[in-house]
Amino acid sequence: MVLELGEERLQAQRMVREFVDREVAPHIAEWDREQRTDPILLPRMGELGILGICLPTRFGGQGYDYLTLGLVCEELERMDTSLRVIMSVHMGLNSLALLQWGNDEQKRRLLKPQALGEQVGAFCLTEPGAGSDVAALRATARRDGDAYVLNGEKMWVSLATRADNFLVVARHDTEAQPAHMGLSAFIVNRDMVGVTTGDIHGKLGIRAGSTGWVAMQDVLVPLRNRLGEEGEGFKIAMSALDNGRYTVASGATGLIRACLEASLRYARERRSFGQPIGQHQLVKQKLAYMQQWYDCARLLWLQAGWLKNRGQRNSRETGLAKWYATDHSVKAALEAVQLHGAYGFSDEFPVERYLRNSKGATIYEGTSEIHQLMQADYALGLRKDRTLRCELPAWDEDFWLGDDVAP
Numbered sequence: 001m002v003l004e005l006g007e008e009r010l011q012a013q014r015m016v017r018e019f020v021d022r023e024v025a026p027h028i029a030e031w032d033r034e035q036r037t038d039p040i041l042l043p044r045m046g047e048l049g050i051l052g053i054c055l056p057t058r059f060g061g062q063g064y065d066y067l068t069l070g071l072v073c074e075e076l077e078r079m080d081t082s083l084r085v086i087m088s089v090h091m092g093l094n095s096l097a098l099l100q101w102g103n104d105e106q107k108r109r110l111l112k113p114q115a116l117g118e119q120v121g122a123f124c125l126t127e128p129g130a131g132s133d134v135a136a137l138r139a140t141a142r143r144d145g146d147a148y149v150l151n152g153e154k155m156w157v158s159l160a161t162r163a164d165n166f167l168v169v170a171r172h173d174t175e176a177q178p179a180h181m182g183l184s185a186f187i188v189n190r191d192m193v194g195v196t197t198g199d200i201h202g203k204l205g206i207r208a209g210s211t212g213w214v215a216m217q218d219v220l221v222p223l224r225n226r227l228g229e230e231g232e233g234f235k236i237a238m239s240a241l242d243n244g245r246y247t248v249a250s251g252a253t254g255l256i257r258a259c260l261e262a263s264l265r266y267a268r269e270r271r272s273f274g275q276p277i278g279q280h281q282l283v284k285q286k287l288a289y290m291q292q293w294y295d296c297a298r299l300l301w302l303q304a305g306w307l308k309n310r311g312q313r314n315s316r317e318t319g320l321a322k323w324y325a326t327d328h329s330v331k332a333a334l335e336a337v338q339l340h341g342a343y344g345f346s347d348e349f350p351v352e353r354y355l356r357n358s359k360g361a362t363i364y365e366g367t368s369e370i371h372q373l374m375q376a377d378y379a380l381g382l383r384k385d386r387t388l389r390c391e392l393p394a395w396d397e398d399f400w401l402g403d404d405v406a407p
C-alpha cells in the first residue's frame with residue numbers, strides 16, 4: 001500500500017477545504033441551530049465537481065480515484081457531518097451502485113446527470129419495521145408487463161426531500177426462501193406518480209442535513225429502471241453499503257480531526273492554575289488519544305480506498321474502517337467537549353455540534369453492533385466475501401479519463 005497521496009489528490013482536497021472554509025464555516029452554526037439545509041449547497045457542490053468527483057469523465061465525472069473521494073469526505077465532515085452525508089448517499093450509496101451494477105444505457109441516462117450534479121441521488125433501504133434486518137423489509141414491487149408497481153414506505157432516508165432519484169430496494173417475490181433472494185433494486189424518480197416525501201424533525205444531530213421518509217403508492221417504474229437482475233436487490237444493497245461505509249469511515253475520520261484541532265486551539269488558549277490547560281497531563285492524554293484515533297482511522301480508510309482502487313473486494317476492511325472511525329469519532333467528540341469545560345457545553349464552540357453529529361454514524365450503514373458481529377464472523381471464518389456478478393470497477397486512468405465512447 002502506497003501512502004504517498006500525490007499532488008493531484010491533495011489539490012482536490014484543498015479545493016474542498018477552501019470551499020467549506022469560505023462558504024460553509026461562516027453559516028454552519030446558524031443552519032444547525034435553525035435545522036435548515038441551505039438550498040444553495042447541493043448546486044454549489046455540483047458546480048465544483050464534488051458530486052461527481054470519483055466518476056469517470058465519460059459519465060460526466062471528474063475522473064479522480066477512490067482515495068480522492070475519501071479525502072473529500074474527510075474534508076467535508078471536518079466542517080459538518082451534513083456535508084459528508086450528501087456524498088455518502090449521492091455518491092457512495094447511489095452513484096457508485098449505478099457505476100457498479102448499471103448497464104451502459106443506465107449509466108448514460110441516470111449516472112451522468114448525477115455526476116454533473118444536475119440531479120441528486122438517494123438510497124432507500126430502511127423501513128419503519130426493518131433496519132438492520134434488511135431481509136424483513138416489506139415494500140413490494142409487482143411485475144406488470146414492462147414495468148413494476150411499487151408500494152411501501154421508506155424511513156430515515158437522507159436527502160429524502162432533496163433527491164431526484166431514489167435507489168429503492170423492494171420485494172418482487174414475497175415467497176422467496178431465503179427471504180433476501182426476493183429483493184430487487186429500482187431507480188424511482190421523484191416525479192413518478194405516487195411518490196411522496198417528507199422530512200423528519202427533532203433529530204439529535206446532522207440538523208443542517210435533510211433526513212426523511214419516502215412513500216410509494218402504486219408507483220409505475222419502467223423495467224429499464226430496474227438495477228441488476230431480479231433477485232439481486234440484496235447484493236446491490238450490500239455492495240452499495242460497502243461504498244457508503246467507505247465515505248462514512250473517511251468522513252468520521254475528518255470529524256476526529258475537527259475535534260483534535262478545536263481541542264488543540266483551546267488547550268493552548270485556556271489557562272488554569274497559572275498555565276495553559278494543555279500543560280496538564282490529563283489534558284495531554286485526551287489530545288494524545290485523539291491523535292491516535294485520527295491516525296488509526298485514517299490508515300484504515302486509506303487501506304480500504306487502496307483496495308477499491310485496485311478493484312479488490314474490501315467489505316471486511318471497509319466495515320472495520322467504518323466501525324472504528326465512527327465509534328472513535330463519538331469518543332473524540334466526548335473528550336473534546338470535556339476538554340472545553342463549560343464552554344464545550346454551549347454552542348459558542350463547535351464541539352457540542354460535533355458530539356451530536358457523531359452519534360448517527362454508529363447507527364446508519366450498519367450499527368456498531370452489526371459491525372462487531374461481522375468482524376467476529378470474518379475472524380472465525382464464518383463469513384467470506386464471494387465474487388459478485390458486477391464488481392466495483394478498479395480505478396483505471398485510461399478508462400476514467402478516456403473519451404465518451406461506449407466501453
Ligand SMILES: Cc1cc2nc3c(=O)[nH]c(=O)nc-3n(C[C@H](O)[C@H](O)[C@H](O)COP(=O)(O)OP(=O)(O)OC[C@H]3O[C@@H](n4cnc5c(N)ncnc54)[C@H](O)[C@@H]3O)c2cc1C
Binds near residue numbers: 125130131132364366
Ligand atoms: C441520520 C440517519 C440517516 C440515515 N440515512 C439512511 C438512508 O439514507 N437510507 C436508508 O435506507 N437508511 C438510512 N438510515 C437508517 C439506518 O440505516 C438504520 O437506522 C440502521 O440500519 C439501523 O436500523 P434501525 O434503526 O431499524 O435499528 P434496529 O435494526 O431496530 O436495531 C435496534 C438496536 O438493536 C441492535 N441490533 C439489531 N439486530 C441486532 C443483532 N442481530 N445483534 C445485536 N444487536 C442487534 C442494533 O445494533 C441497535 O442497537 C439512517 C439513519 C439515521 C439515524
